[in-house]
Amino acid sequence: MKKSLLDFHLIFLGLFPLFLITSCGTSKKALKDYNEVQINQPIDEVTISTDTIDDADNVITIKVEDQGTNITKKPKGKLDKIMVYLGDENVVKWRLVRLNSQNASDLYENLPLMRFDEPWKQIYGTTGCNKFTAYYTWENTIFNLSRLSSTELPCDFDESQFLNAMQSIDEIREGDSILSFYNNGQEILVFERFNS
Numbered sequence: 561m562k563k564s565l566l567d568f569h570l571i572f573l574g575l576f577p578l579f580l581i582t583s584c585g586t587s588k589k590a591l592k593d594y595n596e597v598q599i600n601q602p603i604d605e606v607t608i609s610t611d612t613i614d615d616a617d618n619v620i621t622i623k624v625e626d627q628g629t630n631i632t633k634k635p636k637g638k639l640d641k642i643m644v645y646l647g648d649e650n651v652v653k654w655r656l657v658r659l660n661s662q663n664a665s666d667l668y669e670n671l672p673l674m675r676f677d678e679p680w681k682q683i684y685g686t687t688g689c690n691k692f693t694a695y696y697t698w699e700n701t702i703f704n705l706s707r708l709s710s711t712e713l714p715c716d717f718d719e720s721q722f723l724n725a726m727q728s729i730d731e732i733r734e735g736d737s738i739l740s741f742y743n744n745g746q747e748i749l750v751f752e753r754f755n756s
Contacts, residue, residue: 654751689715
């Protein structure tokens, strides 16, 4: 019991720095093709997202050096997703324009952003204060989110209205650089394509 508790603490302490890092300078393609990826980005620009590891023989080693260099080793080709990059100019991002018929700029100083990760069927984004992620299904206009989770930093505004609206989406309509989300036929969220 003590050994497994110690192992858990060692794993937790090893992975904890991953959650402190905020946006990553590498793509999943780099992780997919190589067993080791070196990222020469300041640590405060890296966001980490982890998926479940099925095989107990797999080990993830993360080294953070003083110069801000991260080295991530991918075990046996099992993990294709550790790092999530929200800020790459090649990734299509969406910025909130309206929330329940109100202009988002009237509600938020920093507008919520999100991006879709189609291979993993996940959404990653920021509420303007906290980061969030969720799994999604999108078939024609039917859209559902599941397992929405977010960080819990104290914010100067109430972001619960945005997160609750995200959880209630059941339909999506795509226009010219616009994504409109609906609940029971009523438009609740409108996002525009965002170029950083």
